[in-house]
Amino acid sequence: MHDLAPLCALGGTDPAIETLAGVTLTEFPDLALASVSARRGSEAACRAHLKGLLNSAVPKPGRAVFKNPEAAFWIGPDQWMVSAPHASHADLTDQLNSRFLNTASITEQTDGWVCFDLRGEGVEEVIRLCANIDIDQMQTGDAVRTVVHHMGVYILRLDPANALRIFGPRSSAKSLHLALKTAMGAAL
Numbered sequence: 001m002h003d004l005a006p007l008c009a010l011g012g013t014d015p016a017i018e019t020l021a022g023v024t025l026t027e028f029p030d031l032a033l034a035s036v037s038a039r040r041g042s043e044a045a046c047r048a049h050l051k052g053l054l055n056s057a058v059p060k061p062g063r064a065v066f067k068n069p070e071a072a073f074w075i076g077p078d079q080w081m082v083s084a085p086h087a088s089h090a091d092l093t094d095q096l097n098s099r100f101l102n103t104a105s106i107t108e109q110t111d112g113w114v115c116f117d118l119r120g121e122g123v124e125e126v127i128r129l130c131a132n133i134d135i136d137q138m139q140t141g142d143a144v145r146t147v148v149h150h151m152g153v154y155i156l157r158l159d160p161a162n163a164l165r166i167f168g169p170r171s172s173a174k175s176l177h178l179a180l181k182t183a184m185g186a187a188l
Contacts, residue, residue, distance in 0.1 A: 009114035009173035020184040023120040031083045032092035033109035038078035042103035049100045050080060064143040064156045073143040073156055081109065114173035116180060118164045122187055127164065129183040131155065149179040
């Protein structure tokens with residue numbers, strides 16, 4: 001049997017943390033991710049299951065719901081990305097399949113995405129330098145799909161307001177990290 005150790009998206013055994021000018025960029029690997037897509041004819045039932053999971057309203061376009069332990073954000077018509085702590089939800093896809101049954105198609109996404117948290121005064125200036133979104137209008141719970149240096153990403157406004165969560169393709173983790181760090185340095 002092999003003695004394998006998991007690596008973070010940037011290649012280290014510990015998450016990368018960078019701080020520049022009061023803004024901290026943290027690789028956040030402890031997330032299990034799964035996409036939920038309602039099946040044709042089961043949209044209402046799928047939304048009801050998601051509402052029960054989140055114990056909250058289902059995220060509408062451009063919105064996210066942050067509950068403990070699960071969170072979700074809208075990614076398309078009758079489609080959401082669901083996240084939860086990996087330590088307690090390593091089998092998130094199985095848990096969701098058991099809940100949604102045949103009302104949704106659940107797809108494992110955990111290793112397909114890298115997640116970075118950007119926190120501190122000045123996060124807006126960092127994002128202005130690398131993404132074409134109206135970051136000043138984003139409120140807590142807003143979620144937007146955009147591009148950062150030719151990479152498709154999702155940016156979510158967390159609470160407090162000076163905190164953002166950025167999801168990008170894991171295969172481009174180093175490029176996205178470099179783009180965000182460069183913007184942090186330029187925002188000085």
